[in-house]
Amino acid sequence: MPDFIKQDNLKQVLEAISGLVGKDVLVGIPDSAPERRTDESGEPTPPSNAVIGYIQETGSPANNIPPRPFLVPGVAEVQDAISTRLGKAASAALAGDKDGAEVQMGRAGLQAQNSVRARINNGVMPELKDSTIANRLRRGRTGTVPLIDTGQLRNSIIYVIRKKA
Known part of the structure; x- marks a missing residue:
């Protein structure tokens, strides 16, 4: 009869599952100050990258800016791969591997971030x-790709893993 080693991993498994269930992977453009402010002279400050991204994603008819969706379609393009990564995160959590679950969540976020940036690089219509x-x-700019002038908008797209609110 084979010898079995019994090990109680319940505590690690529950901690890993709790850590996974209590977190979100978010992709987008963070904004620490979403409201428009004025500088010392009373002049309005330029809109943040988050505001610019929202306007570009949804358009602004009042300002004659057509929608150029990049964020939602960019994430949607890799949805299956992201789901696979999050499945691996769940498997790691069920095995009690909290760090492995975090790694897989990070890989899912990075995959989504890179897909959104690639969508911008490839040109968004119109x-x-x-x-x-x-x-x-x-x-003095020569580029003709929509959403890429200085590259600041594209480079501001990141992913974060944070506790659910």
Whole structure:
């Protein structure tokens, strides 16, 4: 008869599951100050990357800005791969491997982040208007890819793992 080693991992498994269930993986553009502020002279400060991202994602008819969805479609493109990663995180949690679960959650977030950035790099429709391209040329910019002028918007897209609210 084979010898079995019994080990009680219940505490580690419960901690790992609790840690996994109590966290979210979020992808987007964080904004520490979503409201528009004024500087010392009373002039309004430029909108944050989060505000710019929202306007670009949804459009602004009042400002003649068409929607250029990049965030939601970028995450949707890798939804199956993300689901697989989160499944691996759950498996690690069930095995009592809290660190392994965190690693898999981080990989899922990084995969989504990279997909959103790649979507911007590949060009989001509609194309830029001639007037926008002319304005860029006046400022010394030569790029014609929508949503990429300085690269700040694209580079501000990150993922975070945080406790559920």
